[in-house]
Amino acid sequence: MHNRDAVFLEDLCPKLRVRRWRKSLHNYTAQSCIYCGKPSESIDHILPRSRGGLSITQNCVPACLSCNGHKSDADAFEWYRRQRFYDPRRAMAIRAWMDGDLRLALRLLQWTQTNHREAPVISQDEEWMPQLA
Numbered sequence: 001m002h003n004r005d006a007v008f009l010e011d012l013c014p015k016l017r018v019r020r021w022r023k024s025l026h027n028y029t030a031q032s033c034i035y036c037g038k039p040s041e042s043i044d045h046i047l048p049r050s051r052g053g054l055s056i057t058q059n060c061v062p063a064c065l066s067c068n069g070h071k072s073d074a075d076a077f078e079w080y081r082r083q084r085f086y087d088p089r090r091a092m093a094i095r096a097w098m099d100g101d102l103r104l105a106l107r108l109l110q111w112t113q114t115n116h117r118e119a120p121v122i123s124q125d126e127e128w129m130p131q132l133a
């Protein structure tokens with residue numbers, strides 16, 4: 001099918017466009033929750049719709065049902081900081097996502113994949129200590 005035909009089809013059927021858009025969001029994070037890394041089963045509004053958050057890519061992130069449900073209408077960053085799985089790299093990724101810099105967001109998310117330790121980054125201060133000669 002020609003590219004222009006696809007666009008034309010989406011214009012005819014907005015539901016199809018929304019479904020494709022949601023799928024593309026999940027694809028960005030390889031079907032993982034942007035907050036905790038578990039499989040993403042839903043789309044979370046970073047700024048909740050109840051507070052005027054828009055259904056646009058910059059405000060919509062893949063999230064598992066658990067995170068989406070627990071976060072509810074709380075401020076995303078305040079809520080996220082309180083979670084045991086809080087990862088500052090993911091928080092930075094969410095900021096980049098909100099800024100519309102998906103490439104930076106994805107790089108930050110990939111960075112989290114390289115660290116399989118359960119301990120939060122904050123407890124690894126010793127890595128930042130200067131080496132004594």
Ligand SMILES: [Zn+2]
Nearest residue numbers: 033036064067
């Ligand atoms: Zn999650």
